[in-house]
Amino acid sequence: MRMLTIDDSAVVRRIISAAVEVLGHECVEAESGQDALNLLAGSDKIELIFLDWNMPGMNGLEFLKTIKKSDQFKHIPVIMVTTENMPESVIEAVKAGVSQYITKPFSIEELMKKIVDSLGGEVN
Amino acid sequence: MIEKQTYEVIPGQVFVAALKESVERMSGFVLNEVSHNQELDSRHEIVGAMLLQGENAMLLTLAADKSSAAPIVSFMTGIETEALDEQMLNDGITELINMVGGSARADLEASNYKFILSVPFTLVGQAVKVEVKKRTDSFHAELACDEIKLILRIYKL
Numbered sequence: 001m002r003m004l005t006i007d008d009s010a011v012v013r014r015i016i017s018a019a020v021e022v023l024g025h026e027c028v029e030a031e032s033g034q035d036a037l038n039l040l041a042g043s044d045k046i047e048l049i050f051l052d053w054n055m056p057g058m059n060g061l062e063f064l065k066t067i068k069k070s071d072q073f074k075h076i077p078v079i080m081v082t083t084e085n086m087p088e089s090v091i092e093a094v095k096a097g098v099s100q101y102i103t104k105p106f107s108i109e110e111l112m113k114k115i116v117d118s119l120g121g122e123v124n
Numbered sequence: 125m126i127e128k129q130t131y132e133v134i135p136g137q138v139f140v141a142a143l144k145e146s147v148e149r150m151s152g153f154v155l156n157e158v159s160h161n162q163e164l165d166s167r168h169e170i171v172g173a174m175l176l177q178g179e180n181a182m183l184l185t186l187a188a189d190k191s192s193a194a195p196i197v198s199f200m201t202g203i204e205t206e207a208l209d210e211q212m213l214n215d216g217i218t219e220l221i222n223m224v225g226g227s228a229r230a231d232l233e234a235s236n237y238k239f240i241l242s243v244p245f246t247l248v249g250q251a252v253k254v255e256v257k258k259r260t261d262s263f264h265a266e267l268a269c270d271e272i273k274l275i276l277r278i279y280k281l
Contacts, residue, residue, distance in 0.1 A: 009222075014203065015200055054243070083227075083241075085229075086229075105150045
């Protein structure tokens with residue numbers, strides 16, 4: 001499967017990509033919401049998105065709302081990975097359509113469990 | 125009438141706990157607090173920083189040398205220390221201060237201490253030092269794990 005991680009931190013993108021690769025999948029990276037939209041439009045099928053909230057330009061929530069309006073992309077499950085840990089933030093993200101929510105800091109085990117859960121327990 | 129919450133003492137231990145948790149969960153290193161509020165070496169190669177904006181505004185900084193940042197970022201990312209470039213080291217320290225700010229904000233929310241986090245930023249150079257007016261209240265702690273040394277500083281603004 002092909003997945004997409006969107007985060008302005010190269011370190012976080014690398015952590016997520018490494019976890020995805022360990023599970024036998026491929027991960028492409030974008031450092032902003034706008035870059036991710038461009039990548040989605042020109043990329044092969046993406047089956048899971050990891051999304052940071054606070055990014056310069058289009059933030060994660062704006063990106064999420066944008067793709068949920070798109071017939072082409074609205075079905076893609078999104079895992080929010082963010083330092084936004086206040087209950088009202090989680091509710092806002094869930095209302096906007098995230099399927100999983102991980103707050104930073106996270107352990108690699110937590111991240112991998114969320115990935116597996118998002119794929120319905122399917123691991124290559 | 126709403127009573128303004130004021131804090132005479134910076135809640136430094138909340139931030140220390142958040143830093144320990146962030147480093148342990150992201151890299152596996154268990155930091156120990158070596159000292160706090162003692163004179164510490166104030167010149168470093170990487171300083172991650174963010175502003176905590178609110179009634180009790182603060183500047184939060186995390187300082188490290190490359191030799192301390194490298195093993196942490198290496199264990200976070202799985203990239204060998206020799207293969208890490210400066211940008212990754214700076215980004216790793218800045219991401220950690222971002223996590224510390226987020227965790228501490230949630231912990232302090234329960235005590236009605238509310239603040240808004242700025243975008244985290246990084247100061248880099250050969251001997252970076254953050255100078256504030258001497259009358260400014262501050263908290264600083266040194267945390268270590270073997271050769272890794274991190275300095276957490278909080279300045280009341």
